[in-house]
Structure formats: structure tokens, C-alpha cells
Amino acid sequence: MAVVGGGPIGLATAWRCATRGMRVTVYDPEPGSGSSGVAAGMLAPVAEAYFGEEESTRLMTESAARWPGFAAELVELSELDIGYRTEGTLVVGLTPDDLAEARRLWSYQQGLGLPITPLRPAQLRDREPLLAPGVRGGAHAPDDHQVDPRRLVAALRVAAAKAGVSFVPTTVTDLSAIPEPVVVVAAGCGTASLTGLPVRPVKGQILRLRAPGGGPPGFRHVIRGYADSRSVYLVPRADGEVVVGATVEERTDPTVTAGAVLDLLRAAADLVPELVEYELVEARVGWRPGTPDNAPILGPLPGRPTVVVATGHYRHGILLAPVTAVLIAELLATGVPAPVLGSFLPERFMTVA
């Protein structure tokens, strides 16, 4: 079988398929060069559970439950650190309006039975003393973890290769050019031109800061914040990096704009003032593979059972990699889609050719 696309979805799927005894070739001119190199790596099934997306939330929760085992297996096999951290996420609101906005969302999340606990300002600062004194309140999502996507891809390449996966460094522009009889298309935004599926790029601008002095950042939780109506997340890594993300723009241009950098830095500094002393290392643009219903597209193309799609993960590709890989490997091994795939099949956007 072939996997088109060497991002986290394609690599994890290739690895899982190879582990089940399949012969797998990954086609990608430069694995990990797409949106995974820009992504923050939040594994946040709870704080990212939105109104009206219950099916996706279930899939995210299931994938989150698989992450500890997935990470442990990957680190053991690859012998590489992937920056997996389990301190959890603090959701915080700067102003009363921001807090009301955040509370509306976490009340919904609590209603779904998801683990998220409101905290008073003093409790927030007990957990993260660097939070701005003005922060009005928030909540703790203990199951919302993080991983470093660049390290993840490096480890997945090693693990896949050790499991017997081959790599062909070419760009696939036509699926009929692939010799393998079965193809998994995990090409992110590129899936649209390969399959006709409605996957569109959703631009994101993101910053990488670095703590001064070579040490780790002064906070350990992922911080998901609302600051003067600006939404921002701060992801601290043990190696000193802090990711500040991200815009969500229905644009395809590759421009890092002054306004996006300003908004991200302002919200970040409003929530954690110490960040003004951090180095600004990088400002980058990536494109999330979006779909009309914000849910991923997983399963065979209608009428073409040898072409299986695994894309459209939008803002949740890193979180959803483990469950996607297992579900696609199971489908290929048994020929039968798991029931959970029912909501995510390509046929919701396509009729049989």
C-alpha cells in the first residue's frame, strides 16, 4: 500500500499499518514540511470542544485517551524525545467579558461530562504565578496535554522506518501514477486536487518565542486565553520555546502580517507579562486542512474502495493522529470501517462517480 503525505497523519498511519504486517511506502518530497512544522501541538479534547461539534469531540476524546500509550510506544521505538507534557491546560479570561466568554464554553464542556474545573484567580496564580495580576478567572483542563509537532514528526519517521516503511521523496500529483494497489491520501490541503474533496486551506499565523538565559519558560501549563476579546494560546516547552498561536483566516496568502504579530504578542503579554522579555524567534504561516463541517474526512472514496482518505483534521491533526492511524489501519486490515467512522466518511461530500 501507499501513503501520500508524510505529515503526522500519514506517518502515524504508515507506522500502524506496517506494524500490522502491511508493506507500506510513503510518498512525500519532504516529510514534515507542511502544517505540522507550524502547529503548536496542543492535545486539547476538552478546551477545544465547541458547540455543535459533538461527533468531533468524541473522536478527539478517544484520540486523547490513546495519546499516553502512543507517545510511550513512539518514544521507546524511536529513542527520541517528542516533548509530550501532561501538566494540563489553564483556560483564562483577562477581563470580565473575556471570562464570561470562556465560562460559556467551559460550561458547555462540563455539560458534556468533560473534565474541566473552574478556578478562582488566586487558584490560577497558585498554579502559574506568572499570570497577569489582572486575570479575572479561569479553569483547569487536566486532560488537555501537549506535544512538540516537529519532534513528533522526527520520531514518527524513525519509528516508521524501523517498522519497515519505505519513503519515496516525490510529489504525487495524480493518484493513477502510484503503483501500489491501495492508497491512503493523507495530503492535508493537497487532498483537494488529488481527490476532488472539499478540503480548503485555513491560514494560521503563529509565533515562537524563547525564554531568556537558556532555561525553560517560567510557566508549565498550556494557557488558553481570552484577552480583550483576542483569543490566544501559549504552549511552553521544556527546551525553552513558547509557541504563541494562532490566527484563523480564510486566506491562502503566505504573508506574515504586522497585525497578526501585534495581536498575538499583545494577547500573550496581557496574560503573561514576562513574555515581553522573551526572544521572538520565528513568525510563520501554515495552512490547516479545513472541511465544510470542520470534521475530518476518514474512509474510502465512494465507489473507489482502494482509495482511502485521512485528512481534513483542521486544527486537530496532532491530537487526532493516533486514532486516525488506528482506524485507517483497521479498515485496511479488515475491509470494514469501524462504526465511529460513520460520521466522517468522504461520501458526505461526494456522490458515487
Place this chain on the structure above:
Amino acid sequence: MAVVGGGPIGLATAWRCATRGMRVTVYDPEPGSGSSGVAAGMLAPVAEAYFGEEESTRLMTESAARWPGFAAELVELSELDIGYRTEGTLVVGLTPDDLAEARRLWSYQQGLGLPITPLRPAQLRDREPLLAPGVRGGAHAPDDHQVDPRRLVAALRVAAAKAGVSFVPTTVTDLSAIPEPVVVVAAGCGTASLTGLPVRPVKGQILRLRAPGGGPPGFRHVIRGYADSRSVYLVPRADGEVVVGATVEERTDPTVTAGAVLDLLRAAADLVPELVEYELVEARVGWRPGTPDNAPILGPLPGRPTVVVATGHYRHGILLAPVTAVLIAELLATGVPAPVLGSFLPERFMTVA
């Protein structure tokens, strides 16, 4: 004779000396690689005239008067565009407090007889419609122009070479290693270790934006602004670039900090909101050669007439290049310092060895 340092001061001096018939060698491992590659290129003798710096202001005014001829000669000889623009500078204040701060300074400048004319908000917006509606007032300094320092250095290298200047691409660490009998030290911050003079690096962080669509920026004047107590300048170039500067920090580290980028972008966007759509192309650090009295150091070392210093121009090296070059060339040709050099001689910081 030798010139140590191939920045604008060293190159202009070498060019002027060669034009007067001297045999000149410039020592620099990479001419133009110092602070001139970071500088904005404001030629602002008026808006940069500060309380208590009357001697420097006179020198800046004299150099500004030389700039049109200097630029014309340089462009003709080098056949290169140097981005010299004469629309003048608008000084603006965003809030009433900002305007009061700006007015205090321009009242002082008017008191010195310098050309600067207060403008009402409507008059400001007649000149630059993109100014934020909230800008409370300002002034026009018609003689405060601009040049592109990177283009300037490129042109000076060509002009100097055409005038017969030789270039030796090595770093000078000891003046005694130089074979030429007379040495001009124009090494910026590096002058301290070569001569013992108190020249210290003053860190500046600066941004370069680019107008969208490949066209020029939507404004033509240099804008010197005060926005919520933050000082910023915006320098629009015909090629689409906008320089946003600059911090003034008594630090020597090379770090681009999140806080500096935030402050510069916030002040810029407060004054010209359209800038949020511009691309953020570059964030860089440079070091101005500062002196204890903020004035340049020009002339022979006490007791060592064959070692002539031309440095310490602090924030005004681009503006002061023409007058510095002429004064140093005159000194070397005649052996007699011009009276104007009296305030800037090295001996104010040194005793005879």
C-alpha cells in the same frame, strides 16, 4: 592613508579624501555589515534636535544642508538609487499627552529658529490621509528628509572605488598593524577597543514592513510619532518598505524581544492603522556608537596626530556622514582642524598619553 571601518562614515570619508587626491585604503571584513544595515536613514536635524544638545544640532543642520549636493553627486557617480526623499517629516501625537510631549519638543526647535510648522489634525490628514482619525495634532518639518542606508552604503562603495579607494577585507584589531602612516578610525562601537575612547553600544531594535501588493506604502512623509507614551518613527520607501523604529536600550545582547516588537507594532498601528495589513519582513538588532555626551568624536587623538577618529555618531550617523567626511578630509589635507570640530575633539574624553 587608511580608513578602519567601511560603514557610511568610513566610506564617505574615504571617498572625500580620495577626491582630494589622497591614496586611501579601507579596512573592513564586510563593508556595510554594521549598524548602517539596521538604521532607518532619517535625515532629521530638526525633529531630532534635543534639549541641551545645541552643538550637535548645529552640526546636524550643517550636514543636512550638504545632503542634497552629496546625494546628487553620489547618485551621479555610482549610478545607483539611494532612496533619497525630501517630502519631509510629520511629527504627530496620538493622545493629548502625546501631543503635549511633541509640542514641548517642537517649541524648543522653533526657538532655535529651526523650520517646523504646527498643523491641525485636518491639515495632518490632508497631507497623510492614512493617519489614524484619533491623532490629535502635529507639525511638519520640511527639511527632515530620508535616505535608504543599505542603498547608501552600496553607492558609497561604488563611488569610493571609482575615486580610487582600495579595499582590504580584514578585521583590524590593532592600529599598529596598519602600514599606512595616517589612520582614520571610523569603526563605530569597535573604536573603543582600538583607541580606548568611551564609545559604547546602544542597542536598537527595528522592524521592516512591506506594503501589500508590491506597490509603495500608502504614505510619503516620514512620520515621527508619539502614541500612548511610546515613541516611534515610520519611514516609507518608494520600493514598498516601511521601517518602524526603534528601541533605545543600554544593553549589548543581540536578542529581538517580544516586548520591543510589540511596542513598535502597537505604536505604528495606532498611528497608521493600515500597517496591520503590511507584511512583517524583518526584525533586527543594531548597536549605535554612543558617547558620554551623545555627541560624535571627531579629530586626532591627543598626542597622536596620525590617528584621527570619526565615530560616536550615536543615532545620527547617516545624517552626519557628509559633514564628517568633509571635515575629516579637510583636516587631513591641511593639518588644521576646522573651528567647528572644537566641540567634538577626542581630547574631551582623553588626556595626552
